Amino acid sequence: MATVIGSNTLEKGTLPKAITSSIPLGTIFYPTETYEIDESTYDEEVLKKLSIEILETLKENMAGIGKKVFKTIKIPSWFTYDDVYNKWIDEINKVFDKLINKVRDEGLELTGKDKLLIEQLKLNRGIEIAINKDKKSILKTLIKNYRSHINESFDVIEETLYTIRRKYGKTFLESMLNPKFMTYISKTINVMISYFHYLKSELNNVLAELRRILSGRGSISHFKKDTKAVFARIIKLDIKQYKLLLKLVELDLFMDIWSSKTIDELFKPKEVYSNENLDNIHFEDILNDLNKASMELHFELIKISRERKKDVPFTFSNNYEEKDEEKMYLISRLIHDI
Secondary structure, X not given: OOOOOOOOOOOOOOHHHHHHHHOOHHHHHOOOOOXXXXXXXXXXXXXXXXXHHHHHHHHHHHHHHXXXXXXXXXXXXXXXXXXXXXXXHHHHHHHHHHHHHHHHHOOOOOOHHHHHHHHHHHHHHHHHHHHHOOOHHHHHHHHHHHHHHHHHHHHHHHHHHHHHHHHHHHHHHHHOOOHHHHHHHHHHHHHHHHHHHHHHHOHHHHHHHHHHHHHOOOOHHHHHHHOHHHHHHHHHHHXXXXXXHHHHHHHHHHHHHHOXXXXXXXXXXXXXXXXXXXXXXXXXXXXXXXXXXXXXXXXXXXXXHHHOOOOEOOOEOOOHHHOOHHHHHHHHHHHHHO
């Protein structure tokens, strides 16, 4: 999974990679938590503020992830911790401050997919605010927009997951990396796609409760009660998926740092990574940790699906005729690797 800076994923058209790389999948699609904020109205200025807040959160997430990772991984002898951390913060600030200023001054100029995901996150947050403040009229408007956005948002993230997987395959072949790299990366992305399909399977439950509010037959208190179990499952899985995301970012950053010869090369797009420098015990340890985190998420996903007596989405399903060739290949890999 590409990191925001290392693979330049905030270039035009690549915000989905940044979001998918730093935010758990459940949080992208569902308003799973509510909390107090100062705004008492929901007008155009609040919408702009939410857009800025989302970008600020991404900025803080990536800065924090870098700080945590750099204290964990082995830094090569030709760099110091301060070299790496300061360069990371410089790049993070450069990318996100430009975007935040654009939103504040003239509006965000992104592709349709970028705007769609920003709007999806805004809707999630807006629904949380409306629920928390018991604003039923506002909630009805937000729900209508949510229903029109959600399936398109799912399509964008699914496409992004496959793009990320292909990116890693290209990196593996062109950099001639240890075969364990591709084995564990494939399993990791496959498990994330399994979780993605699990999240899609929960959508009908959530939309059913939202439709009750739209029709006037449901209340906000009923929505909280009737979706509590759904969101509890998603949050539980999101915690494990976020742990997996951190390990994936750690792998990306380690590869970038150990393949850079100078400070100026740090966190710049790379087509080829140094297989000679990466052939070390630290690289293998990260791969093993990644595999462990991937298995933890997969086993929890299987456990929850079994308890609910339903298929494990994308891991195995009776609806094989609906799967395209690439998905069927991933299913077989997952089944044989369990």
